[in-house]
Amino acid sequence: MKYFPISLISRNSLRALRILVITMAITGLIYQFSFNIFSPYKLPYSIQDLSSLEILSHSQGNSDIKTIDQPYQRANATFVTLAQNKDLYSLMEAIQSVENSFNKKYKYDWVFFNDNEFSPEFKEIISNQVSGNASFHIIGKEYWGYPDWIDLEKAKKGREEMAAAKIVYGGSESYRHMCRFESGFFYRHPALNNYKYYWRVEPGVKYTCLADKDYFKYMEDNDLTYGFTLSLIEFRRSIPTLWNTTLDFIHQNPQYIHKNNLVEFITEANMTEYNLCHFWSNFEIADLDFYRSEAYSKYFDYLDSQGGFFYERWGDAPVHSIAVSLFLNKTKIHHFDNIGYEHPPFQSCPSSKKTRLENKCFCNPRKSFTWTYKSCVAKYYEAQGLPRPPFEKDTQKVLMNNE
Numbered sequence: 080m081k082y083f084p085i086s087l088i089s090r091n092s093l094r095a096l097r098i099l100v101i102t103m104a105i106t107g108l109i110y111q112f113s114f115n116i117f118s119p120y121k122l123p124y125s126i127q128d129l130s131s132l133e134i135l136s137h138s139q140g141n142s143d144i145k146t147i148d149q150p151y152q153r154a155n156a157t158f159v160t161l162a163q164n165k166d167l168y169s170l171m172e173a174i175q176s177v178e179n180s181f182n183k184k185y186k187y188d189w190v191f192f193n194d195n196e197f198s199p200e201f202k203e204i205i206s207n208q209v210s211g212n213a214s215f216h217i218i219g220k221e222y223w224g225y226p227d228w229i230d231l232e233k234a235k236k237g238r239e240e241m242a243a244a245k246i247v248y249g250g251s252e253s254y255r256h257m258c259r260f261e262s263g264f265f266y267r268h269p270a271l272n273n274y275k276y277y278w279r280v281e282p283g284v285k286y287t288c289l290a291d292k293d294y295f296k297y298m299e300d301n302d303l304t305y306g307f308t309l310s311l312i313e314f315r316r317s318i319p320t321l322w323n324t325t326l327d328f329i330h331q332n333p334q335y336i337h338k339n340n341l342v343e344f345i346t347e348a349n350m351t352e353y354n355l356c357h358f359w360s361n362f363e364i365a366d367l368d369f370y371r372s373e374a375y376s377k378y379f380d381y382l383d384s385q386g387g388f389f390y391e392r393w394g395d396a397p398v399h400s401i402a403v404s405l406f407l408n409k410t411k412i413h414h415f416d417n418i419g420y421e422h423p424p425f426q427s428c429p430s431s432k433k434t435r436l437e438n439k440c441f442c443n444p445r446k447s448f449t450w451t452y453k454s455c456v457a458k459y460y461e462a463q464g465l466p467r468p469p470f471e472k473d474t475q476k477v478l479m480n481n482e
């Protein structure tokens with residue numbers, strides 16, 4: 080048997096090895112290049128650092144985080160919280176809850192607003208909790224103060240009457256500034272100029288399931304404008320003239336009413352009366368362009384000119400909800416029935432056991448407010464002409480008990 084000389088073999092193998100390495104390097108470069116050029120994702124608002132994308136492992140529970148090495152394109156979105164220094168610890172709990180159930184995976188930014196300076200301690204501790212970029216902003220006097228057309232004596236009298244009638248926050252001046260800011264100004268603050276979607280979070284709220292998807296992307300991919308979890312009935316005494324003021328605005332501006340609106344959700348016969356149903360706005364995932372629209376901004380400005388934020392106690396929840404129901408195509412509104420969410424004293428827990436198991440929910444479906452008779456969610460599905468989400472037997476029992 081004839082053997083090749085050793086030196087010839089090693090020379091040939093070295094050459095083959097060199098060719099292999101060069102071929103692999105070129106293939107890698109072509110792959111990388113073609114991904115950047117032909118990626119199905121839209122051009123970035125913010126491209127995530129691919130090497131550090133962490134993902135929650137659903138199979139191993141909340142605290143287990145692992146890294147994946149695939150690219151991810153976030154939506155142009157941010158969390159938004161209005162808070163005060165005294166809220167530090169209840170806000171930390173809320174942030175931990177959002178981070179554990181959703182944001183550790185995606186690292187969206189978080190914008191914090193306050194009508195006073197946040198303390199250095201607040202900023203340091205809160206920034207440390209948020210996995211995206213946290214920024215802190217003060218609200219100017221033009222967004223948090225009395226406009227010059229408000230009669231201060233009349234406003235004081237209004238507060239005293241509501242306090243005497245034991246309306247929640249009826250006597251509070253700051254609560255009224257807060258509601259006015261959340262109705263008409265948060266989206267005009269420059270800190271939100273570069274964002275399209277926002278998700279509102281309040282101190283003390285809790286998320287009780289792992290997120291099964293990126294809800295911001297879900298809004299974007301499905302061309303949705305407004306998403307909610309809970310829906311309830313407003314205190315009539317806090318908004319006695321809100322509906323009539325809305326009707327005045329509609330009569331002057333009928334062009335803003337969408338022909339496929341959701342007015343059946345908020346009114347009974349012929350729009351004569353507001354039924355007080357509203358989306359509970361302490362949770363809200365929405366497209367800021369809706370608030371920036373001519374229809375919404377003019378609606379808010381008209382309401383503001385009539386003084387009801389101060390003379391009565393108009394809340395941002397009914398104001399947002401009325402506008403969403405009148406000005407939007409109802410197909411743009413979405414109920415997140417798969418999110419476990421609690422803002423005391425109410426919570427929503429997915430009614431499907433399958434969802435609760437898949438999303439590792441730790442909420443009690445029997446304590447869920449969603450399908451009780453005081454909730455407006457059933458009314459919402461009726462107005463949408465959609466079937467109610469499926470129930471498991473145990474939650475159905477709660478519904479029947481309460482109906």
Ligand SMILES: Nc1nc2c(ncn2[C@@H]2O[C@H](COP(=O)(O)OP(=O)(O)OP(=O)(O)O)[C@@H](O)[C@H]2O)c(=O)[nH]1
Nearest residue numbers: 161162163166192193194195253254257281282361
């Ligand atoms: N900076 C600032 N934020 C406020 C003020 N009042 C309320 N907020 C915030 O505005 C949001 C709504 O206020 P809440 O007190 O939660 O009102 P609510 O949800 O109707 O009622 P509860 O949660 O039951 O107290 C929260 O994010 C609060 O932190 C205020 O005077 N200044």
Ligand SMILES: [Mg+2]
Nearest residue numbers: 281282361422
């Ligand atoms: Mg609250």
